[in-house]
Amino acid sequence: MTIPEKLTFNALLESSASNFANRPALGFAGQEPLTYHEVKQSIDRLKNMLVYQEVGKGDRVALLSQNMPNWGIAYLAITGMGAVVVPILIDFTEAEIAKILQHSEARAVIVSEKQSHKLKQELPNTLKSAILIDDFSEISLGSLEMGLSLLGHPARDIPNDMEAPVPQEDDLAAILYTSGTTGKPKGVMLSHRNIISNAINTMGIQDVNHEDRLLSVLPLPHTYECTIGFVIPFMNGASVYYLDKLPTPAVLLPAMQQIKPTMMLTVPLIIEKVYQNKVLPKLSGSPVMKLLTGAKSVRKFFHKMAGKKIYKAFGGKLHFFGIGGSKLNAQTEQFLRDARFPYAIGYGLTETSPLLAGCNPSLTKYRSTGFSLPGQEIKLLDPDPITGEGEIITRGPNVMQGYYKEPELTKEVFTSDGWFRTGDLGFIDEDGYVFIKGRLKNIIISSTGENIYPEDIEEVINSEKHVLESLVYELRGKLVAKVHLNYEEIDQRYHELKASAGQMYDQVQEKVRQRLGEIQQKVNARLNRFSRVSIIEEQPEPFEKTPTKKIKRFLYFEKKNDN
Secondary structure (H helix, E strand, C coil): CCCCCCCCHHHHHHHHHHHCCCCEEEEECCCCCEEHHHHHHHHHHHHHHHHHCCCCCCCEEEEECCCCHHHHHHHHHHHHCCCEEEEECCCCCHHHHHHHHHHHCCCEEEECCCCHHHHCCCCCCCCCEEEECCCCEEECHHHHHCCCCCCCECCCCCCCCCCCCCCCCCCEEEEEEECCCCCCCEEEEEEHHHHHHHHHHHCCCCCCCCCCEEEECCCCCCHHHHHHHHHHHHHCCCEEEECCCCCCHHHHHHHHHHHCCCEEEECHHHHHHHHHHHHHHHHHCCHHHHHHCCCHHHHHHHHHHHHHHHHHHCCCCCCEEEECCCCCCHHHHHHHHHCCCCEEECEECHHHCCEEEECCHHHCCCCCCCEECCCCEEEEECCCCCCCCEEEEEECCCCCCEECCCHHHHHHCECCCCCEEEEEEEEECCCCEEEEEEEHHHCEECCCCCEECHHHHHHHHHCCCCEEEEEEEEECCEEEEEEEECHHHHCCCHHHHHHCCCHHHHHHHHHHHHHHHHHHHHHHHCCCHHHCCCEEEECCCCCCECCCCCECHHHHHHHHHHC
16 A cells, blocks of 8 residues: 555646556557656646746646546546646536636636537636646637637647645535435535545455556546546546546457456446346346246356356456446345455445445455445434334545535535435444445335435336336325336337337237336335335336436426426
């Protein structure tokens, strides 16, 4: 474990550039990566450029770009010279990005050519300069607003000895605007100490060293990927590779074979798709296989065989396959356990920099997100004396400074004695393992007073054949489930038939209604009395999701409340 002398990004850069100068640092898959020495040179040049553009300590610099090596260079240059980085998710709309620039009072923006069209809306008066991340050349604000072709030009004769401010541990490092699943984006303020302490504490449960190689597939503006998939590897001399195209199987699998990553971070949806599309059909494709895999020992055998093939397809060198962002399907986790796949599930929030609980793949416990990280504290607020469940609260050096320009909202999420309220319900077992039940605001109280967790019901629904995803909510005292089906699996000609009129389409719709009825019957047979679904509805299109592939629940609650 390599720890910088001070918990600042400036100190982190100096430490890594000195200890791992000639080691590969950041690169695109299939291309020669930049060394740590080369990365530091680029960071120093960009620091000079920002200082020359009169970006000072505490000024906000927006960063809008898809994943690339230069994203990390920009991030470390901004934070390393005392400014505040505002990483913007490329999933945000033009209107949302405009609001973020306005709210953060950004003084400069570093943008990729691919994302620059999203800055065509009126730019805030605070914005004074712009830099093209592709080659770190200057671009005019006018060309951004008018949507002109970006012709960057080298910075004006910038002296090499520009003196940059030196950040301190408790200085603000980043403001992160998250769409989340609850509607209005908020600016989470994280200090240098917040992020780097969390990186150090995470290394207390999982070692990372200069021999490790990571393939990054999640958005870097999300704290999960930034802290664990960028800051930690950079701190320890590991190599991080990015894709220059969307991570489709045709792009991802060859990259894995070429890089042979030792570590990866994913969200549940990625590995769930692999299990549902590659493993499950073979295990339940015939009555004979279905019967055979009903036996636990036989199921484990087939899972192990399938797991070996997937492990090999992923490059054959993985020792850590991290899963976070939302709850993993139980069937998929059982497959990973049977296959002895080196997975580990973590739990955290943007507000906690992010990781709160996790563990090494060798210490996983079924359905748990691991245990509290060293150097941080987790406990339950007012746990139920019968179930042991309560709201998870935490404190430590990783907990945010607050929500930007929102003192009242900040006050609401802290207890009187300084513990941060996560809004998640769960319990902690006798071994210290954390189990998440669901979001406090999602809980449904039955007519007889029982707590109903929609996420648990959704998990049961999603385990049914033909179901891709679901959403459960309460409407006038009844539980309603919206279900998005795998239409190709039900009928390979579904889309073709849907395009034709009349009787053919009616027949397909009848088949879908029948399948939904069967799903409702099977699911209710597996649920307790007060958790049974009264109404099941088809969700024809995939649910809208956050960058970490969680359903934006609030969108559908708004829709059903309008009816």
